[in-house]
Amino acid sequence: MDIIAKERAEVTVQIHRRTLARFVLFLLALLIIADVTVIMQSHSMALELNRQQVNKKLSLAGDFCVEAILKGDYVSVEQFLLAWAEGYDEVLQLKATAANGFLLVNYQRKQNSPHTLTATHQAVFQNQPVLTIEIVENLDALYSAQRLNALTLVGLSIVIVAIFGYLLWTTLRRTVFLPLRNEIRDHQKAQHELTLRGRELEISNKDLEAFCYSVSHDLRAPLRGIHGFSTVLNEDYNDKLDDTGRDYLRRICDGATKMSLLIDVLLELSHVSRLKLIIKEVNLSEIATDIISDLQFQDPERKVTFTLQPKLIVNGDHQLLRVALTNLFNNAWKYSRLKPQAIIIFSKETSEKGKDIYCVSDNGAGFDTQYADKLFEAFQRLHRQDEFEGTGVGLATVKRVIERHHGQVWATSTLGEGSKFYFSLG
Structure with missing residues (x-):
């Protein structure tokens, strides 16, 4: 019984552990899915914001260049755009083309990046295109920041789930496992006491069997002697006894008969209990x-x-x-x-x-x-x-x-x- 109880307890603990692990993994998966959704939305918003900022800068640069182009000062336009590209670390390429197709600037930084943003702006004067500026911007810094934010968010989710799982496991141990261990310990104690009681009962049954044997054999023999000699005395010496003696003799016979009947019913009661x-x-x-x-x-x-x-x-x-x-x-x-x-x-x-x-x-x-x-x-x-x-x-x-x-x-x-x-x- 102890082995069965222990195995059942171990199975119960394993089931709770597996259930808790599945729940924690499910919770972690939900948080990661939520994190991915938030990261993707955040990345899209960052890209859009960066695109708006680049377009705004190109618009300002184009407005400055329009005035110089109308004056025919192409050198100033070239110098301004080159200086602007050099001072803007994220610019990888910059091309500026006049309305007549003349290439004013063709700047290319000696640096490559897997993450780029291409933007084009057309400067106009009186609804007529004057200058087209095309720029390729390096987004490594943006992607690095987004990657750091993503790792931080996922790491924070893992920490939260780990803390929650630990607290849940601690609560489960306190509310389920410890009572289960106490129950097993109480069961083992009760089983030990039951075993001792069973041994005592076995000894008691052996004593009862010995007593029944004694009653059915040892006590019946003298009882038969009492009843037999009383009967002989009543038959052979009845005329030599007075009424008081005959009454005593009758009582002896009745007592022996009653005692024999009691022995019979006691043996039957014992037999019923042990059968x-x-x-x-x-x-x-x-x-x-x-x-x-x-x-x-x-x-x-x-x-x-x-x-x-x-x-x-x-x-x-x-x-x-x-x-x-x-x-x-x-x-x-x-x-x-x-x-x-x-x-x-x-x-x-x-x-x-x-x-x-x-x-x-x-x-x-x-x-x-x-x-x-x-x-x-x-x-x-x-x-x-x-x-x-x-x-x-x-x-x-x-x-x-x-x-x-x-x-x-x-x-x-x-x-x-x-x-x-x-x-x-x-």
């Missing part, structure tokens, strides 16, 4: 029919009406259930003997929860229900011996049988009107 259950389909109606036939054979003069519900089928141990029903019907038979017309009924009811409940009822003497809790205890009797004979073990035996079937047994009664004994099986 190995053989669970199979049992027809309680057939068992009840056999028991009633035996009772009627023993006392054929009695007027008793039996009502048995047919086909009461259960799953249980046939031998033990027969013992229980025998005691219940013997009780009903005994306590209804003073009725001129006794009635004994064996039937099945269904509880509100849908559970089958079986009932043996009679119209006999009944009992006071305030003592009902003592009814199923061994050697507890609610009637005097001179009223109804018995040992006080029969109903205790019934309870033991029903409990071994994981069921319940109880009784209701009205004094002078009869009793109902109910039982259910697990």
